[in-house]
Amino acid sequence: MFGFRPDGKRVKKLTPIFRVIPSIMIDRADSQVYFKQDIPLKELDDYIDKKQLEGKRVTYMQIIYAAIVRIISERPALNRFAMNGTLYERNQIQVSLVIKKGLEDNSPETPIKLAFSGNETIFEVIDKLEAAITKNKDLSASNNTDKLAGILSLIPDFLIRWSVKFLWFLDKYGLMPKSIINASPFHTSVFLTNVGSLGIDSIYHHLYNFGTTSMFFSMGKKKKSYIYEDDDIHEEKCITIGFVGDERICDGYYYAASFKQLNKYLKKPELLEQPRKIKQNEYV
Numbered sequence: 001m002f003g004f005r006p007d008g009k010r011v012k013k014l015t016p017i018f019r020v021i022p023s024i025m026i027d028r029a030d031s032q033v034y035f036k037q038d039i040p041l042k043e044l045d046d047y048i049d050k051k052q053l054e055g056k057r058v059t060y061m062q063i064i065y066a067a068i069v070r071i072i073s074e075r076p077a078l079n080r081f082a083m084n085g086t087l088y089e090r091n092q093i094q095v096s097l098v099i100k101k102g103l104e105d106n107s108p109e110t111p112i113k114l115a116f117s118g119n120e121t122i123f124e125v126i127d128k129l130e131a132a133i134t135k136n137k138d139l140s141a142s143n144n145t146d147k148l149a150g151i152l153s154l155i156p157d158f159l160i161r162w163s164v165k166f167l168w169f170l171d172k173y174g175l176m177p178k179s180i181i182n183a184s185p186f187h188t189s190v191f192l193t194n195v196g197s198l199g200i201d202s203i204y205h206h207l208y209n210f211g212t213t214s215m216f217f218s219m220g221k222k223k224k225s226y227i228y229e230d231d232d233i234h235e236e237k238c239i240t241i242g243f244v245g246d247e248r249i250c251d252g253y254y255y256a257a258s259f260k261q262l263n264k265y266l267k268k269p270e271l272l273e274q275p276r277k278i279k280q281n282e283y284v
Helices: 016-024 042-053 060-074 122-137 144-153 157-172 178-183 252-267 269-273
Strands: 008-010 032-040 080-083 086-090 093-100 109-116 190-194 215-219 223-229 232-246
Touching (some): 032 042, 042 269, 060 122, 060 269, 109 122, 109 144, 122 269, 252 269
Parallel strands (some): 190 215
Antiparallel strands (some): 008 086, 093 109, 215 232
8 A cells, every 4th residue: 555565666757758658558558569579489499499509498488487487577667566556566577377187178377476686697597497397297286376376266156256356455555476477477577378289380379367377478389481681571480479568657769669679589589698787786
């Protein structure tokens, strides 16, 4: 309440437009912007092959995941969220994704959320990601999100709606318990989905009004696309990344510069092998 939250602090220095816009665009559904980009795979394939010769397994998703963590660390406005007409900056970098425990229609899904300091190397990100996926793919595994959903599912339908509205009210005024925020995959810096693993192209996934997620990345299947570069058009093997973002957290120039930074890491993933040196207590 009054600008205090367990997951972030109020952004005090804002231009007039960014001071006002969260009160004009009330919900994330009001403020979604969409962007798609084809990512050539030659450099990624070369890097993956090189790491394989070194005995290290690396995938497209892992590289993209690590690159997104890095740009959020380097571009702190990406780690903001709007709530109740106010902009906040998060206390840490968090990435959510949903994993399916089996490739069958009835196989259960479970969301996971991982926290990062922002100075991890690509290998540290991969180790943390793979450990979480392996642990949660076990049919008997149950994380905090599963437990919270399980508790809510025991409540009658009309009480579930009331309970969620009550949680929404608490969140709006900064009164949501930290334990629930930590368990919620919707209170995160970014959501990432790999729909390419399902054999389809990237999608535009909506942002959730519940919670604080300001960005959603979708990674599609491999395909051939025409790339325009240096006055030349040529065909290359690519994957498409679909992005939906909240325009209340930063302007178009900031987003564009951030995507250029992301492209730099995807063209030269070895840059992610070095930790980013961050200021003490930049994220805690």
